[in-house]
Amino acid sequence: MKLNPADSRLAEAIRARLGADVLRPIADRYLEEPRQRFVGQPGLLALPRTVEDVSALVQLAADARVPVVPYGGGTGLVGGQVVPDGPVPLIVSLERMTAIRATYPTENILVAEAGAILADVQTAAEDADRLFPLSLAAQGSCRIGGNLATNAGGVNVLRYGNARDLCLGLEVVLPSGEIWHGLSRLRKDNTGYDLRNLMIGSEGTLGIITAAALKLFPRPKGVGTAMFQVSSPEAAIDLLSVARDQVGEAVSTFELIHGQGLEFLTEVLPDVRQPFAATPEWSVLIELGLSVGQDPSDMLEAIYVAADERDLVRDAVIAQSEAQRSELWAVRERIPEANRLIGSVSSHDISVPISRIPEFIRRGADVVAGQGPFRVNCFGHLGDGNLHYNVFPPAGQDKSEFVAQRGAVKRAVHDLVHEFGGSVSAEHGVGRLKTDDLERYGDPVKMQAMRAIKAALDPQGIMNPGAVLA
CATH class of the missing domain: 3.30.70.2190 (Alpha-Beta Plaits)
Structure with a gap:
């Protein structure tokens, strides 16, 4: 279905329903992503204050068939937060929705709005003498809604799991504008399909996460x-x-x-x-x-x-x-940080079965050498099988000299990952960067099911179009 641009008519409708201060001028940061692979289009930027505001924004966008891009902290590394082409979108930033709604120390649960910065969630847990163990390099700027939307990992996955494992319930605005009130604090609930786990990791393509009930843990002594x-x-x-x-x-x-x-x-x-x-x-x-x-x-x-x-x-x-x-x-x-200063030719967030990591590293060195005299920095979360396998130019040369080889290097590394029964997206998500990889390596039956889910929940295709599913 054809989508329309976010234009002055939509802006007028938003102001009439929610007030003038919801729409803001678009700063450059909303159109950029850290690796500078994609540049977004300056459509409309909305900063809702409540879940009801988010609901109204999505309803108006759905009525006008305008694409909607949820925006968290902007720290995602696969381009999921920017739309580089197509009709200009309505960008919905959750940065004003930062409240810690409730803390239940005896239940080891904290309820936070999606715009809460991860470090602030950690501090709120600490104030209750508890631990929220999700820990990322970007924790001072990434937001919990984005962490859940991408199923973020980090350095503590070995013991505590991914973001998915740290969430009990969600509040989500669906593509129709309806609000799913799923902020359950239950650890056992077998009443039908698990919408929580469907929304976590969907990267804003099935709805906008507005709040979450998060698991806390005792603080290590x-x-x-x-x-x-x-x-x-x-x-x-x-x-x-x-x-x-x-x-x-x-x-x-x-x-x-x-x-x-x-x-x-x-x-x-x-x-x-x-x-x-x-x-x-x-x-x-x-x-x-x-x-x-x-x-x-x-x-x-x-x-x-x-x-x-x-x-x-x-x-x-x-x-x-x-x-x-x-x-x-x-x-x-x-x-x-050092990697960014050196400048990679191609960076890979991959996972393989833990016992096969040594063989993968050996084979990977040969595969990369077959592409050119590159340097490889392989590091990461060994305990959960997630490696950051990054390829760099030879010493004294700049990555710009090897732009033409980036695709071939990526393909060679990802082909090897697939051969080893691994994943080409371990913790960063698919976004727009890896949609072709998902088509190439994804199980056909899984892909068919994903498209069916997308069509059922978002029949107009307004939610973050071009992310995850090309």
């Missing part, structure tokens, strides 16, 4: 952080097994770091203090969240001793203070 040198990715996987044998589910973070990432830090961010005098080829950042009576240093030392007996580790630095812990985390958290 002790935190232990260390960087271990390992001999290989195989040794890193075995180290994870050793750590779990020693401390069980207390392992909350287990991050694989390649020496190329550390060399990038040395090259462009020399202020980052690195833990080892010589750059190791492979290392692991491990963090434990412990109960009362457990000593973090003792637990980490026990892991090191057990791993050393199996010749898995070569050295380790165990944080003895919060300052040292921050220094270790800075190494991991600033690798993406």
